[in-house]
Amino acid sequence: MNDATITSQGALAATLFFPLAGALLVGLLRGRPAAAAPVGTATGLLGFVASLSLLAVAPPWAQGQDTASIDVGWIGLFGSRLHLGWDGITAPLVILTSLLGMLVCAYVWFTDDTGAADPSGADPTPAGRGHAPPPGLLVCLLLTQAGAVGTFLARDLFVFFVGFEAVLIPMWVIVSRWGSDLRTRDRVTSAHGAATRFVLYTMLGSAVMLLGLILLAARAGTTDLVELAAVGPSLDRTTQVIAAVLLTVGLGVKVPVWPVHSWLPGAHTTAPTVGSVLLAGVLLKLGSYGLVRLVAGLVPDGLAAIAVPLGILGAVGVIWGALVCLVESDLKRLVAFSSVAHMGFVVVGVASGTPEGIQGALFVGIAHGVITSLMFWVVGMLKHRLHTADLATLAPGLRDRAPRLGWLLALSFIAGVGLPGLAGFWGEVLAIMGAWRGTDFLGGTGVWIAAVCAIGTALAAAYLFRVLYLIWHGPAEDPGTAGDPATNTAPGTGAAADGDGGPTRVSLAKGATAVQAARADARQAAAVPDVSGVELAVTAPLVVATFALGVLPWLLLSVSGPAVRLIGGLG
């Protein structure tokens, strides 16, 4: 063992160790809440630095195999060991996770957006809103980060599973404890209910996935992912198909694949801002990464057998998410459903079984992690300021009322459209290309799936520009005259005709003067403080990444390329 190996192993261990140690330290410091956020942010920063240093000491673009690894005895069942590795598929995800982990800690340190009670609601959250964020929140954030990093680094089936499950409880606590109930006109989504639904869905999926993992371990006689990558593809077809189905069902809940996505909107919407960011940026990636690493990587014949239905479900997800976004009236829910649409591309890319498709799936994963985190952050800031994310109440003219916030919003949504030059473009193009060419796996269906996905991108443009039109664009004086259903319930607009507009809105329609007065009041109340320096600093890395990945896609593609070519003998 030479020095370079030791250095790379040290950095690898540090990537996982720092968030874990941070969580432990913050937990032990619970008597001193003021120290929690600095300690959490510092360990998050150390973890991020460690992940970056791995790029230098163990460049993953050099070869497809792991360029850094740790392998020590651990669980013992089926010969399972604590095997961690670092390659081109793992690296971008670990860096993204460590970055977001550090940023969310910094965000709760410097702002007071720690998931407060919903002030409009009658739900007095007992969290004392001092400046210091609750230590428990930081512990959960760091544990989520550690669990995700562990999953991405794992080179053992059961270590993967432990990491995969380890994020559940912290995230459940974040949403359930610090989330805020969502009240819309026709329903109330309680944070605790949404959190529990998230955990139960995922747990049921994980239990099914666990059966697949055990099947692989029992049939292949090893749990080591590196060995399995060689042994798995040569397993008999029946085993591969059963394993692929079990794994895909389990991972599909997390991705999420339509129709098992229904946990997502509630959890994303009721979660505090940092919770939504981690859910979208990190947790969904556990699923997409698992699809690539476990399903495509270990049981390619099984994937081939289920590729057509899987691809169709992915395409349905793309369309479904987009259609819901066209009518959704809550901005946070809209972003959540746009996640469903984006992750549909991941599913299509994986199902295509082509290197382009897999690359696309990984690219969409990273891009979605960057862009949707940014979206959730901006929407979270809006919601924190205005205590609502209702498109009608938010009212237009954000670019005038809070220019910097407006531009952040515009950038994230335009990136979400998949405009060339921004991060969202390349992954979706590659995924569609993969489906188009993936005749081995998808047969004749591939072309149709590609076509449907292309329509999905057009729909994405429609719904994202709808948002820009409704709240970013337009003079601040003239709230919404658009023909969109959501705007019908905007204060003072068409309220008389709107039967379910609620008593306050009906009373507003007494006369033009009353309407004018109400508009003035609404604008007064809706005065939006612009983005603070801290908020800008927290979101800046994501903005930079959005541009960088859009302009220089090879940054990512060349890192993951060598490893992708090794997957399931695709190359």
Added chain:
Amino acid sequence: MTPTVQAVDWLAIGPVLVMTAALLAVLLVQAVAPRAGRLLDVLGLAGIAGAGAFMVALVGGPVRQTFCATAGLCSYEVSRITIGLQAAVLLAAVVCVFVALGDLDPRQRVEHHALLLSAVIGALVLAGARDLLTILIGLEVASLPVVGLVALRRDRVTSEAAVKLLLVSVVSFGLSLLGTALLYTATGSVHLAGLSGSPGLGSSAGLLGAAFLVGGIGYKVAALPFALWTPDVYAGSPLPVVVFLTTVSKAAGLAALAAIVVLGMPALTNGWLTVVVAVTMTVGNLVALTQQEAVRLIAWSTIAHGGWLLLPLTVSGAGPQLIGAATTYLLAYVAATLVVLTVVILLARHHEAGARHLLSDYAGLVRTEPVAGVLLLLGLLSLAGLPPGVAGLIAKIAALGPVVGQGVWWLAAVAAVNIAIGLVYYARWAKAVIAAPTPATPTWRVTFPEGAGLSFAAAALVAFSVLPGLMV
């Protein structure tokens, strides 16, 4: 049959002998010095520690057999699984002694310790017993003293629970005895090794005997449909005895059933057992869902865990591996249950609702009593099988392994669904623990025995979670 007893392997039966010596010492000291007091506690714990020391000496050694009639037909065997089962029993025994000391009437100390030690001896014997008669005697030694433990407080509630337990024990013993007799008639052997190869096992007498025997022991492990006594008995017993019932008694029953089913009549009972396991875990979990009282929830959830314990025994395969998988599950289950129940006892002693307290009485425990609260969360998550309770997760993988390996998919699917159902009620409890405290949420000063018991259980659970290899 008249076995010619050859040389006895004293090291193999060392743990049992040390415990017996401790039991005699407790009785003797009490007779000589009636006011011995704490000395009795020390003697009891020393006996458990001595047995533990013997086990450490045995770990990693070769398989030892002793009390052999002829070559291969031995009544007692020490292998990895024996050591695993005995480790679970001893771990539970230590914690049981500690938590019992908290509210034990000093005048009953000797009775309590003597009863507890003899039940533990029975459980230790069962871990290594390899013939039907030894198993039957072990079962009785392990269960009858528990009736005394339940009744020790001598009030109406506990007496009623004790009578129920006694009836169950007697019926179960009768069934088992009948089954053993039938099996002996059919096969001419009482040794498990002799039984397994015998053609008479498939005869009607053999099948009937197997049914009676397995049914009789089914009571002990609280497998449905023989489990309906548990919630009443648990709810009526002093909480420290509940700890004993859910851990040591469960381990004893599992040891007996695993040996008989896997080593004595391989593959014969798979069909029934599969159904019993599916029903046990599902019904146990579903009823636990509806419980609001902590102790009753535990009672029903232990029934479900009983199903998990038997899960690896439902398939045919290499005996030691199957029992080993069940033992792994047992170790995680015992450690987690000990942690949870110790906190339950602490809360019951400090909460005005007492032993009848509800899940909502845990509101905010993680803030009023951070250490106990966090440990309770760890224990609950271990029972649910979710990290950070890695021990419970690994245990579930171990228990599912043989079933998935053999491709019994419907049973695997039932188990998978049960993981999710179990999580619902553990999460409900956990939610209370992390919620905002209420004025009624207690804080407490932990006495030395309580603290020692909790630390011991927590150390085991943390060790199993950090180094799951210890359980495998």
